[in-house]
Amino acid sequence: MSEVPDRLPMDWIAASLKRERTRAALSLSELAKRAGIAKSTLSQLEAASGNPNVETLWALAVALGVPFSVLVEPPVQSVQVIRAGEGPGVASEQASFVGTLLSASPPGARRDIYRISTEPGSARAAEPHIPGTVEHLIVGSGRVKAGPVGEEVELGPGDYMVYRGDVAHSYEALVPGTAFVLVMQHV
Numbered sequence: 282m283s284e285v286p287d288r289l290p291m292d293w294i295a296a297s298l299k300r301e302r303t304r305a306a307l308s309l310s311e312l313a314k315r316a317g318i319a320k321s322t323l324s325q326l327e328a329a330s331g332n333p334n335v336e337t338l339w340a341l342a343v344a345l346g347v348p349f350s351v352l353v354e355p356p357v358q359s360v361q362v363i364r365a366g367e368g369p370g371v372a373s374e375q376a377s378f379v380g381t382l383l384s385a386s387p388p389g390a391r392r393d394i395y396r397i398s399t400e401p402g403s404a405r406a407a408e409p410h411i412p413g414t415v416e417h418l419i420v421g422s423g424r425v426k427a428g429p430v431g432e433e434v435e436l437g438p439g440d441y442m443v444y445r446g447d448v449a450h451s452y453e454a455l456v457p458g459t460a461f462v463l464v465m466q467h468v
Contacts, residue, residue, distance in 0.1 A: 294338070295329035297352045301345045302327075315344035368396070376403040378452065380463070391467035397452065398460050399425070404453035407446075413468035414446035423459025427452045436461075 302312050309327070313320040317340055325331035326341075342349045368381040377400035399405065404426075418427055420436045427442065428434050430449045434442055444450065446465060 291326075291329040291331070294333065294352060295327050298323075298327050298341065301347055301351060305345050307345075312341070312344055316340040370398075373405050376405040377401075377454070378405040393465045393467075395463045395465070396460065397463050399452060399454040400457055400459065401454045404451045406451045407449070409448050409450075410446045410465065411467060412447050415443060415466045415468065416446040416450070417441070417443050417464040417466065418461055420459075420461045423457070424455040425452060425459050425461055426455055427461075 302309070305312070307315070309323055310320050313323045316323070316337075318337055322331060322337065323341070326333055326337075338352050339349055342352050345352075370379040370381045372379050379398045381396045381398075418425075418436070418441065420438050420440045422438055424435060424437050426433045426435050428444050428450055430451060432444070433451065433453075435455065436442060452461075
């Protein structure tokens with residue numbers, strides 16, 4: 282699994298602050314005034330030499346009109362690789378099923394990409410997602426039975442299927458070591 286740093290690197294925050302202040306066309310003095318912090322504090326933060334607390338960053342995000350996450354998210358790389366077995370996995374309580382978010386939907390787009398690892402045993406029953414959701418499933422290894430309840434299909438390596446995700450559906454590994462990619466498209 283990838284490790285998340287105990288503390289966010291200041292260069293991430295500094296770059297985000299500079300970028301967002303420039304986009305908002307604000308001077309250091311004006312942004313500091315709007316956020317209710319000292320100009321020297323803001324200057325230190327943009328120089329990556331400060332040690333901000335959550336309240337300071339929150340005040341700056343509000344003053345800039347951006348979500349808090351914009352100031353603390355890692356910089357976007359032109360190429361991003363998530364190796365097999367890495368990334369934050371979320372396990373199911375119903376079955377031996379782990380979903381790893383590979384790519385959250387960026388602003389303006391409405392899709393999420395997951396890598397799913399699952400083992401035989403119980404099926405993972407999924408309640409309907411928001412109206413208009415469509416799921417795309419591509420099997421990487423093993424065999425899986427998936428799809429809307431009553432319309433499940435058996436799939437093997439390389440197989441692709443698309444189905445409505447806004448109805449009850451399920452995923453069931455048929456052999457050990459089953460893995461697939463799931464793209465949830467929200468229309």
